Amino acid sequence: MDVILFLIFAIIAVVCAINVVVQTHPISSAISLVGVMGSLAVLYLLLGAEFIAAAQVIVYAGAIMVLFVFVIMLLNAGAETKKGQSTMALFLGVPLLAGLLIVMSWYLQGWFPANTTVHFGGFSLPALPGKVAESGGSAHQVGMALFTTYLLPFEVTSVLILIAILGAIVLARKEMD
């Protein structure tokens, strides 16, 4: 059951990712990327990361990619024109990339022998005080780690977001002069 689910969504993710790269129209790429993100969210659920799966859909698919689609629609970006593309890059790059992947997966198989496996519900952590035991990736566990161990990075990211908002406004506002 778990293996079938993994295979289905892994194949969807790979096919969509290939589509992101080969589609010439940016909006087709954007929709394919949403497909990748959705299937990755399912794989996160399989790995016991419920909170991250929900955040993935809300933040990535629901906010960032909508922003991309919005900008593509706003600029009315057309299909990419094929010019100045080096065929050398294509004929050399793709086999090299495939070779790299094969070597990498070979090493991965070696580093993680077949007895280290994943099954649904296999990610568990000791229950927090005053709570029933939940999956390790529940909002309680992630929140507890976020506001204790990772408090400083969390606060720093809030400053980062503030800077990003200001930067976006400064860049996108109408010229005053």
Place this chain on the structure above:
Amino acid sequence: MDLTFVVISLIKILVVFAVLMTTLAYLQWVERKVIAHIQVRPGPYRVGPHGLLQPLADVIKLLTKEDLVPPYVNKALYLAAPFLAITMALLSISVIPFGPEITVFGHQTLMQLTDLNIGVLFVLAVSSLGVYGIALAGWSSNNKYALIGGLRSSAQMISYELPMSLAIAAPLLISNTLSLHDLVMRQEGSILSWNLLHGPFPQIFSFIIFLIAAFAETNRVPFDLPEAENELVAGFHTEYSSMKFASFFMAEYANMITVSSMATLLFLGGWMAPWPEKYGSSFVPAVIFAFAGVVALYHGMHAARRRDKKTLPVFGIIFLLIAVVFVLPITQIWLIPLFWFCAKTGAILFTFMWVRGTLPRFRYDQLMGFTWKFLFPVAILNLLVTGFLVAWFS
């Protein structure tokens, strides 16, 4: 995974789907009637008694209309967009609990398709994907009105999602759970233990913010800029006809039901009665239906029109029978929570229609200014005060 679980789940899915589809069709009839009565006219009246078969007629009309695809559209996305919109709208119903845990033929089961421990996040995630249906419909139609409608809707829905999420976060701080079933169970008691009035800080402000944001998220008046008919023809669904048009329509109504149920679950105590059972709250539905039945019978006796002489007594008897069903102990256990849930959700749905009959449309810059300059800061302030008070008193 045993067989009974699968069978019970399948039955639940079928029941919820059938009820939901009927509700979607009849919600539109209710809305037309409500708007009509606000504008002092009778509304649909021709098909069936009091226009009750109007939804059926509409469905037949939409099904038999020509399903045309205009030239120069992006075919794949044009066909996928209504499908996407309706799927995302129906998906979030799967985690909405309609009632408590009940026993059916000796099997314990929740009156809910599935109880996720991240149920609230699931609803937020799915509803945030709903914008793709509208944005892609607008873009792929290759029509400037549709494009402007799609652009407006994506900007509007991203903007109003922020105050909505912040308004949802405040009652979650009090309830301290993300599962929708637990959320309701922690509001047990009377009206004073609902999140709307309970706790260190009553969530009245976040309820109002949530409702306003919900109007914008579902593209309803006064925020229906994506389909503003007097400037954009029909907005994002200008080029759609037949069942593809109906899908957008159904998606809008399904989204309305979802946000109304969410408001009920988060703020109004879900299926809990407003006061405890020992003070007779379990007799309220029976009394209401019996009263409605008596009124209908009375008007049937003194009918103003000839047809009412037959139809009103029939309705009266149906209402009286429903009242009897509510008193029977076997059915009472699971019908009473369902009644309260439907009553609360229905009240919010009525507010949607009421506002549509009352308020004019916003201008687009006012709409954006309102959320970013007023709603968003107020929602943050509300969340801060709630968080501070919850930490102080716990």
Place this chain on the structure above:
Amino acid sequence: MSEIPISWFLTLSAILFALGVAGFLFRRNIITVFMSIELMLNAVNLSFITFSYKLQKVDGHLLAFFVMVVAAAEAAVGLAIILTVFKNRATLNIDEIDSMKN
């Protein structure tokens, strides 16, 4: 068999990352290039979550969470830059945006 070898997840992550790199190098539309970066970030997130499962620790989830936050900030600024570039040069082709070259 209901057990998935952990290396499958990491291989999938590697494949997605490689596709992201390919998109980044081959594509000429600045928005698609940007989307390839998002694809790479997603691939990295998958490995974080997988390692979190392997080590039975929640820390990987936190890293993935921070990656998402940074990606959101990056998307906001990056798309604002794209809007400005398009306003000034009326093109999205990265080969034509070359005024720093000469």
